[in-house]
Structure formats: C-alpha cells, structure tokens
Amino acid sequence: MIQADWTFILWAVLAALAALGFWADRTRIGSQVSGLAIVLATGMLLSNIGVLPKSAPTYGVIWVYLVPVAISLLLLKADLRRVLTETRGMLLPFALGAVGTTIGALLGVWLLPLGEHSAKLAGVFSATYIGGSMNMAAVTQAVELDPSIATAAVAADNVVGVLYLAFLALVPSMALFRRWFGVTGDGLRVTRDDPTAGDNGDEEDVTRHASRVTHLDLVHLGLALAIAFVICGIGQWLANLMGVGGYAVLFITALTVLVANVFPRQLARLQGDYDIGLFFMYLFFAAIGISADVAAMVTSAPLLALYAAIIVLCHALAVFGLGRFLRTDLMDSVIASNACASGPASAAALAAGKGRPDLVAPAVLLGVFGYAVANFIGIGLVTWLG
16 A cells, blocks of 8 residues: 655654554553564554555665664663673673573574574574664664564564563572572562662663653754764774675674763763664664565564574573572572563563662663673674574
C-alpha cells in the first residue's frame, strides 16, 4: 500500500512504531514482552501483509546515519574512572561474564550449523550479551547482517534473555547458590562499606540512565546532538582514512568514550542525550522488523534460540562457577551478570528490587561500561572468525 518513495509517510510510520515501543514498555504486559519485541513484530506484520515496503531509501538513512549518532549519544556518560572506583567487587564477575559469553559464542559456532552467517552471528550475540540491544544494533549494522536473520536473532535474544533474567531474580533466594557462595542469614546487606553509597549524584545518574522519561532541555539536546554528529564525522573520516570504512562504529565508540572521559563533569550535566539515543535505536529496530522476511525468520529462529542458550549457559557457568572459586559475592555476581547480559536499566531495577540500593549506581555504571566495550569484542570476533 505505502510505496518506497513515500518518504514522509514512512518516517511517520517509523516514529509511530518507536512510540508504540516506548508506550508498551510502560504497560504490565508490554514490559514483560519488551517494547523492542513489539516494535519488531508490528513492523514485520505491516511489511509482510503488504502495508509497508520491505526496502526503501528511508531505512538506509537510519542504518547509515542514526545508528552511529545513537551510539555516540548513549555513550556520552561512559566515565570509566567511575566504573573502576565505584563498582568494586562487581568488576570481576562482570569480566567473568564477558569471557563466558565470548567462549559460548565460539562454542556455539563449533557445535551448531549456523552456515554462512556464523561469524556475524557470533559477533552480534556476543555484543548483546556483553553490552545490550544498543550493541546488537551497532554490530548488526557494521557487519551488514541480513535483516531476516537479524530479526530472528533479536527474537531469540528476547526469549532467552527474559528466561535468564527470571533465573537471576531467583538466584539470591535459591538454597543451592546460597550454600555454594557461603551466604548466611538473610544474605542481603543494607549498605556497603562505602562512604559514597547513596550519594545524591549517583541517584541522579541512576534516574537519568534507568528511566526513559526525563525533562528535555532543548539547549542540552542541541549540544548533545552537535557533539554526537561531530564525533561520528571524525570517526567515519578516520575509518575511511585507514581503509576500514565499514567499521566506523569502532572509531565512533572509541572517540565517544575518549570525550566522555576527558570532559566527564561537563557531559554529566547534559539532559536528554540518553533518551534521544534510545529513540533512534527504536527507529532502527522498527526498520529491521519491516525489512524482515517472516518465512526466513521463522526458519532461523529456533536454531538461533539454541545458540543464544549456549552462550547464556557459558556466561552463567563463568559468573557463578568460577566466581565461587574466586570468592565473589553472590549479589555482586547476580547484578554484574544482569548488567553484562541485559544492560544498565534492568540491572539497576533488579538491585533495587532485591533491597540493595548500594548496588544500583554500580549496576548502571557497569551496564554503560558494557556498552563501551561490547562493540569491540563483537566486531573483533567477526573479523577473527571471518
């Protein structure tokens, strides 16, 4: 019905799909399924029944321009010094989780018949289980994974990811894990031996990163976008200069993290940067869903769900198996695993829900740290395996 050259109408549909995703995240059922899954499913439905075209120049604008800008916006507050000083005992289990994820990605490639897309899938899945959906989008765009396979990967990630988050929520109360980690009494400390725990600045950071509803200051928004566009321009120029233009996302990631750590105080004052970056990512997933062929996706999804399960199992064995012998704390391990496998928002929510306000800010910081490193690991795996 809608033609590929109806540019304004296509942008209207994409914006509406993104809005649908944000709205769904605020509902009880939608928050369980995830707004991203609803955006993908709705986009697929509209294109496969003939309402929207599966390909159009408009979608290319999102892939080429909005995804790099979104990456930069989401990383503007990736202050690595705070990660090192405030995450303390959570860094080790986070690192174990990242190593376990990488091993699982390689093991799955060896065990399963993933075919010609195996290297790209290893990069995409390792990126999402070390950083989050933002990294999945970035690596998908960088390696040009087929939209149908990408949609199947997102669907598999949603199913396996939700099951793993449910498992993490149960771990602190499971007798097996409490005995394994030597937890006594209620096992939940109210505060950490940290004089900065509960600092107002940390609470503001948590609110800013974990919530999707903030006051948008247009001056701040303009500055954030200007910074992001400059970083993307320089990153693309450097990538082209070095003959690796397709991997510009790595240069953009590195430059953004550099800027975030050179000017942490100034960038900490910006409002709305994370939210706009998230909105651009929802537009990307809407375009991915619209571009997907349902028949190809259904064929690939079960195998990819098994692949995701292998990766998550290796991740869990590293965090809770090796973590026990390295004497990590059980709750530190649970929250760090959540931050690694799902990102900052859900990790912060789990920490708060388990009565550990002292772990909320470190969870957010670790999640953002995952954003910063996952692109390099994911694309590195693709290059190595390829």
